[in-house]
Amino acid sequence: MKSKLLLIAMLIGSVLCVLALSGCKKSVAAVTTDSGARVYDTEPDWNDGTKLIPLGYQEAQGKRIFYQYCVWCHADATPAGPSNRSNLTPVPPLMNDGEKLNGESDENLQKIITQGGSAVGKSLMMSPYGKTLSPGEISAVITFMRAIAQPAYRKAGQPSPPSTNK
Amino acid sequence: MALEGAVSEQGMIGWLRRNIFASPAHRFGWASVVLLITLAIAPTKDFFNEWRHYQRQYANFLSSRPDGAAVKRHFNGGIQQIWLPDLNVVDRCPTCHLAVAEKTLQGAVGVPEPFQAHPLAGHNVKEWGCVVCHRGQGPATEVAEAHNATRAWEQPLLPVKYIQASCGSCHHGELPEAPQLARGRELLTRLNCQGCHKLSHLEAPSLGPELSSVGYKVSREWIYKWLKEPRTVLDKDGNTTVNGYESGDESRMPQYRLNDVELRALSAYLSVQKAKPLETYKINPGVVATWSKKPDLVSLGEERFRQLMCTTCHPVAVTRAGETKLIGGNIAPELTKVGSKVNEDWLVSWLHNPQGYLAHGEMPRYGWTDEELYKVSRYVTSKLTDSDLLSTVPQLGPPSDDEIKNGKRLFLEKGCATCHSMQGILPQKDFGPDLRTMGAKNLSELDFGKSKAPHNLISYLQTKLKDPVSVNPAARMPQYTWNQADLEAVTTALLSQTGEPATSGLEQLVALKKPASFQAVGAFATVYERYKCYACHRFNGYGGTLAPDLSYEGSLAQRKWIFDFLKNPQTVRPALILRMPQFNMTDKEASIVAEYLSLAVQKPGVDPDSIDPRLFTPAMVAAGKALYQTKYQCQSCHTIGGMGGYVGPNLNNAGNWLTPAWIEAWLRNPQALQPGIIEPRRDFTDDEIRDLTAYLMTLRVGIKSQTTKSAANARSVSLGAGR
Numbered sequence: 001m002k003s004k005l006l007l008i009a010m011l012i013g014s015v016l017c018v019l020a021l022s023g024c025k026k027s028v029a030a031v032t033t034d035s036g037a038r039v040y041d042t043e044p045d046w047n048d049g050t051k052l053i054p055l056g057y058q059e060a061q062g063k064r065i066f067y068q069y070c071v072w073c074h075a076d077a078t079p080a081g082p083s084n085r086s087n088l089t090p091v092p093p094l095m096n097d098g099e100k101l102n103g104e105s106d107e108n109l110q111k112i113i114t115q116g117g118s119a120v121g122k123s124l125m126m127s128p129y130g131k132t133l134s135p136g137e138i139s140a141v142i143t144f145m146r147a148i149a150q151p152a153y154r155k156a157g158q159p160s161p162p163s164t165n166k
Numbered sequence: 167m168a169l170e171g172a173v174s175e176q177g178m179i180g181w182l183r184r185n186i187f188a189s190p191a192h193r194f195g196w197a198s199v200v201l202l203i204t205l206a207i208a209p210t211k212d213f214f215n216e217w218r219h220y221q222r223q224y225a226n227f228l229s230s231r232p233d234g235a236a237v238k239r240h241f242n243g244g245i246q247q248i249w250l251p252d253l254n255v256v257d258r259c260p261t262c263h264l265a266v267a268e269k270t271l272q273g274a275v276g277v278p279e280p281f282q283a284h285p286l287a288g289h290n291v292k293e294w295g296c297v298v299c300h301r302g303q304g305p306a307t308e309v310a311e312a313h314n315a316t317r318a319w320e321q322p323l324l325p326v327k328y329i330q331a332s333c334g335s336c337h338h339g340e341l342p343e344a345p346q347l348a349r350g351r352e353l354l355t356r357l358n359c360q361g362c363h364k365l366s367h368l369e370a371p372s373l374g375p376e377l378s379s380v381g382y383k384v385s386r387e388w389i390y391k392w393l394k395e396p397r398t399v400l401d402k403d404g405n406t407t408v409n410g411y412e413s414g415d416e417s418r419m420p421q422y423r424l425n426d427v428e429l430r431a432l433s434a435y436l437s438v439q440k441a442k443p444l445e446t447y448k449i450n451p452g453v454v455a456t457w458s459k460k461p462d463l464v465s466l467g468e469e470r471f472r473q474l475m476c477t478t479c480h481p482v483a484v485t486r487a488g489e490t491k492l493i494g495g496n497i498a499p500e501l502t503k504v505g506s507k508v509n510e511d512w513l514v515s516w517l518h519n520p521q522g523y524l525a526h527g528e529m530p531r532y533g534w535t536d537e538e539l540y541k542v543s544r545y546v547t548s549k550l551t552d553s554d555l556l557s558t559v560p561q562l563g564p565p566s567d568d569e570i571k572n573g574k575r576l577f578l579e580k581g582c583a584t585c586h587s588m589q590g591i592l593p594q595k596d597f598g599p600d601l602r603t604m605g606a607k608n609l610s611e612l613d614f615g616k617s618k619a620p621h622n623l624i625s626y627l628q629t630k631l632k633d634p635v636s637v638n639p640a641a642r643m644p645q646y647t648w649n650q651a652d653l654e655a656v657t658t659a660l661l662s663q664t665g666e667p668a669t670s671g672l673e674q675l676v677a678l679k680k681p682a683s684f685q686a687v688g689a690f691a692t693v694y695e696r697y698k699c700y701a702c703h704r705f706n707g708y709g710g711t712l713a714p715d716l717s718y719e720g721s722l723a724q725r726k727w728i729f730d731f732l733k734n735p736q737t738v739r740p741a742l743i744l745r746m747p748q749f750n751m752t753d754k755e756a757s758i759v760a761e762y763l764s765l766a767v768q769k770p771g772v773d774p775d776s777i778d779p780r781l782f783t784p785a786m787v788a789a790g791k792a793l794y795q796t797k798y799q800c801q802s803c804h805t806i807g808g809m810g811g812y813v814g815p816n817l818n819n820a821g822n823w824l825t826p827a828w829i830e831a832w833l834r835n836p837q838a839l840q841p842g843i844i845e846p847r848r849d850f851t852d853d854e855i856r857d858l859t860a861y862l863m864t865l866r867v868g869i870k871s872q873t874t875k876s877a878a879n880a881r882s883v884s885l886g887a888g889r
Contacts, residue, residue, distance in 0.1 A: 039327055041345050057287040064342055069844050072813040073802075084811045088802055125802035131847040132837060155275070 046096045047150050055147055062144025065137050066095060069129065090123055098149035106142055113138045217245070217307055220262040224281055233270055240268065245307060248295045255295035257304035259312065267291045288343055299332040300324055315622070320608035324661070327654065328624065331605060334662025338367035350659025353652060357418055361585040362598030366663055374419065376524055378441035378589035383512045386437035387559045390429050396421060420644035428576055434565030435573025441589040446511050447518040453536040467545025470538055475747040495712055497701065498529070505551035514543050528701040533750035581642060598643065603665035613637065627657050684708035690762035693755045705767065713746065718769035718839065727823045728760040769839060774825040782860035790861025793854055806865060814845060821866040829859045
């Protein structure tokens with residue numbers, strides 16, 4: 001009788017073992033995330049209004065600051081109508097002009113915005129924004145500029161993107 | 167068979183007896199083995215856990231990177247947890263998302279998930295954890311439990327597309343960092359969602375016009391047409407037209423699903439609403455007699471209509487180069503076909519005194535002459551028309567009593583009184599469901615009806631917004647049309663309606679909305695109400711945003727300039743299309759406003775009389791001019807004498823317009839006076855600031871001022887500061 005009880009106990013034990021172990025090696029569960037949609041904000045491609053460029057958080061903050069402070073001279077249309085760009089000599093570069101701006105390093109752009117055009121021997125009309133914007137805000141503007149650049153901007157050492165927006 | 171089984175069982179028991187239960191020592195030994203195996207289950211299970219799988223992958227990933235060794239030093243292995251007792255946060259997400267706070271991997275290319283570093287954002291992971299923004303189940307250590315909705319945890323991860331909803335749960339005030347949320351909140355306000363629903367932390371909506379006397383204003387046929395199609399859908403993106411023109415935001419009346427009988431009943435009921443007799447204004451018959459003979463009466467009226475800057479607030483469709491589009495402001499009704507809408511008697515009395523018809527409207531009461539009234543009303547009723555507007559409306563005839571009775575019932579049933587006030591009908595409160603906790607609703611609380619939409623909160627919201635009857639055939643909610651971006655923005659704003667924060671920690675961190683109020687007092691209040699200054703201008707956070715904020719106008723502008731400007735508004739910003747209309751203010755009214763603004767509406771710390779411009783010398787002026795033109799090149803943004811940029815205001819008349827104290831304070835730190843203003847703060851020395859101020863104060867042009875006694879009065883006060 002005793003041995004029968006032991007037997008039952010052992011059987012139950014092994015069943016438990018099997019049950020418990022079966023839960024061990026789980027296949028990695030599928031996650032319903034939206035890796036394709038990591039978009040905080042978007043900006044229409046300046047050269048092709050039907051395309052939207054996805055922006056991350058930093059770039060979106062750069063966009064906001066751009067449309068507050070920079071758009072008046074660095075775009076051809078502004079939220080208030082015509083741009084001041086054509087009034088200026090030398091004509092300021094468009095913010096998405098990759099040919100002109102992709103060559104400038106982040107550090108150099110940060111310096112131009114912080115200390116003004118004269119700091120790097122460029123136009124005096126580019127005012128210094130170092131006392132108006134924080135360094136973080138200025139680098140956000142630079143990331144935005146990189147995001148909308150045409151031709152696309154590539155970081156040093158970064159392989160060329162699979163499809164260039166040309 | 168049964169016997170065989172019994173025999174083999176016998177045999178097996180016999181075998182067990184002989185080998186395992188042979189002695190107490192045997193039994194003990196085998197029992198111990200079983201116990202040990204059982205005990206080993208837990209560590210084995212733990213060893214095969216999902217998160218260990220990811221941690222092994224992470225170690226491999228790091229060894230493949232040149233900078234991996236440095237990062238690896240931060241990696242201890244085991245369950246990683248962010249514990250923030252103040253916020254009641256226990257987030258184990260970094261157990262798999264191991265590099266989430268790794269600065270060296272921020273923005274690195276080619277990093278697979280879940281090892282990407284969190285991009286730089288408003289809050290960092292170490293101080294805020296993950297679920298505060300991303301939702302999901304923080305303490306879970308299994309992928310599916312942490313991310314998805316399960317039976318025990320109904321709040322899945324929030325898709326990144328709608329992440330700004332989480333910003334809105336705590337930041338109740340304005341948050342320019344979250345543009346999608348801001349747009350969604352703006353839409354909830356503009357579309358008057360609060361007419362029927364309770365929502366938290368939104369601007370008060372401006373509801374539809376009072377309809378108590380609408381029978382004087384429009385015909386039954388027009389009401390029928392308007393109720394049937396207040397807008398028509400233009401394209402698949404949900405862009406809409408009003409009167410056939412692509413519209414912006416200015417039309418807020420939604421489309422109700424009404425059949426012909428209902429349309430007849432409602433139009434009958436509304437067309438007999440004549441609660442307050444119309445105060446008809448009779449234009450002087452002499453004026454009519456003279457002007458009606460002029461062949462160019464209508465074109466003169468059009469000219470006056472343009473000069474009066476009606477389009478600053480009212481959009482009108484204009485055809486230029488074959489393309490028709492709306493131009494003008496968006497804070498008042500579109501007027502392209504208004505001549506086919508309103509009765510002429512009503513129009514004249516409205517233009518003469520809008521407050522006689524609508525006590526709380528935003529249309530100012532202009533001091534128009536009879537000639538202007540006649541010309542403009544003739545232009546509006548003969549040119550701003552469309553003979554086809556009502557061509558699709560059936561013959562309605564005089565309204566019958568049954569139709570009127572039925573219409574009144576429908577007016578209540580459809581919730582019209584939630585947005586429109588009507589004499590004799592109480593406003594309908596809480597007509598629609600309370601949405602203050604909509605963004606935190608569990609799946610089990612949502613009724614999808616027969617809709618085949620995916621079962622999650624976001625899809626529920628969007629299905630309901632796109633087609634209210636698809637989830638509930640009895641829904642009273644009208645039909646809105648959305649483009650995809652607006653639909654997502656409104657979804658975000660609704661998801662941010664999560665009620666009070668669940669934890670006391672967050673509650674203390676909630677960024678409350680600043681209350682805005684401005685109470686005009688004394689004689690100024692009368693003028694302020696008559697001309698509805700607040701419809702366009704903002705005072706201490708209260709009022710419109712179409713025109714400059716006047717909260718500090720008294721420190722900024724000279725009193726005489728304010729007076730002259732009110733008498734004859736001219737734009738100081740060359741690029742602006744919208745301008746202040748000509749109000750025909752009396753001298754007395756203009757001097758009341760000038761006096762009130764210059765004395766009562768000031769920026770603390772800027773005393774208009776603190777600088778004596780008499781101390782400025784010609785040498786200072788010359789130095790200032792050189793600084794302006796050469797060293798700082800202010801002309802890149804400002805215009806003087808027709809030369810310069812369009813960004814800043816025109817400075818031609820700065821010496822008559824601005825106070826020297828304001829110029830000085832402005833040059834020192836523009837953002838301190840007006841946060842967010844474009845002009846950058848420069849490194850001027852004190853001497854440079856003085857010289858520039860001296861130069862700007864010499865810039866004057868003679869304004870053709872309509873000087874009378876009170877103007878002279880205003881001038882005598884400003885002379886002290888002006889010279």
